[in-house]
Amino acid sequence: MSTIQGKVIAITGASSGIGEATASFLAEKGARLVLGARRGDRLSTVVDGITAKGGTATGVVVDVTRREDLRRLTDTAIERYGRLDVLVSNAGTMAVSPFDELRQDDWDSMVSTHITGLLNGIGAALPVFRRQGSGHFVNVSSTAAYVVKSPQAVYAATKAAVNVISEGLRQESGPDLSVTVISPGFTHTEGVGKGATPEVSAALTQMRDEIAMPPSAIASAIGYAIEQPAGVDVNEIVVRPTAQA
Numbered sequence: 001m002s003t004i005q006g007k008v009i010a011i012t013g014a015s016s017g018i019g020e021a022t023a024s025f026l027a028e029k030g031a032r033l034v035l036g037a038r039r040g041d042r043l044s045t046v047v048d049g050i051t052a053k054g055g056t057a058t059g060v061v062v063d064v065t066r067r068e069d070l071r072r073l074t075d076t077a078i079e080r081y082g083r084l085d086v087l088v089s090n091a092g093t094m095a096v097s098p099f100d101e102l103r104q105d106d107w108d109s110m111v112s113t114h115i116t117g118l119l120n121g122i123g124a125a126l127p128v129f130r131r132q133g134s135g136h137f138v139n140v141s142s143t144a145a146y147v148v149k150s151p152q153a154v155y156a157a158t159k160a161a162v163n164v165i166s167e168g169l170r171q172e173s174g175p176d177l178s179v180t181v182i183s184p185g186f187t188h189t190e191g192v193g194k195g196a197t198p199e200v201s202a203a204l205t206q207m208r209d210e211i212a213m214p215p216s217a218i219a220s221a222i223g224y225a226i227e228q229p230a231g232v233d234v235n236e237i238v239v240r241p242t243a244q245a
């Protein structure tokens with residue numbers, strides 16, 4: 001039996017893409033899930049799909065940029081299932097554009113979703129993990145954190161920040177907690193090109209359709225990190241499609 005069986009796992013950005021695929025994967029392994037995102041209708045569809053197959057999941061409408069929403073997510077895990085074993089911070093936006101477009105709202109949105117959102121998750125889950133004497137942060141970054149490709153600088157910077165925050169958190173976590181960074185390459189999700197400038201969006205979606213891997217590839221990497229025995233921390237997994245340069 002997988003060690004994922006019975007674990008209480010909260011996932012942000014679970015209404016589509018990698019978060020949705022991870023929820024399905026972990027539900028099949030017997031995890032009890034608390035799923036967060038802003039689109040309540042999409043979240044309900046994911047929760048209903050899991051419960052229809054005999055899995056256990058609850059949806060909570062959250063905006064990760066709001067501190068109190070992350071608190072509500074972790075509170076729901078404790079109220080429903082009595083504990084929280086893993087927080088997967090996956091919510092993200094890839095609204096990339098050239099600097100000259102001055103899409104400053106999109107810059108702000110990437111900063112607040114990836115950096116403030118991650119910190120809000122840490123702020124909500126860390127006290128719970130400390131009380132329990134166990135817990136696992138799984139933070140979804142990107143290969144963009146390592147290779148900056150124009151016009152993705154702001155996105156890449158926020159994902160580099162995810163790596164830096166995760167490494168600092170890991171060093172301070174001590175022997176009882178785990179911290180994992182998952183860095184996906186091109187993954188076939190609706191988020192690729194969404195909110196980007198039209199030319200950039202067209203180029204990204206074309207590349208996605210040519211080379212991207214399915215989100216299940218990232219879901220199983222997250223599952224691998226979660227199913228390690230106590231005392232073993234998978235610090236980072238980078239997963240790219242073979243065709244990605």
Ligand SMILES: NC(=O)c1ccc[n+]([C@@H]2O[C@H](COP(=O)([O-])OP(=O)(O)OC[C@H]3O[C@@H](n4cnc5c(N)ncnc54)[C@H](OP(=O)(O)O)[C@@H]3O)[C@@H](O)[C@H]2O)c1
Pocket residue numbers: 012013014015016017018019036037038039040042062063064065090091092093094113140141142143183184185186187188189190191192194
């Ligand atoms: N696809 C790729 O090629 C790729 C590569 C590397 C890294 N990633 C990363 O993987 C993660 C998931 O992306 P994806 O590819 O699966 O795209 P996606 O299908 O668009 O998923 C993004 C998820 O984040 C949620 N979200 C966005 N902003 C949010 C907010 N403020 N509060 C709560 N939830 C929010 C969205 O739900 P709502 O809109 O319902 O809130 C959605 O569920 C992101 O962090 C992304 O940067 C993706």
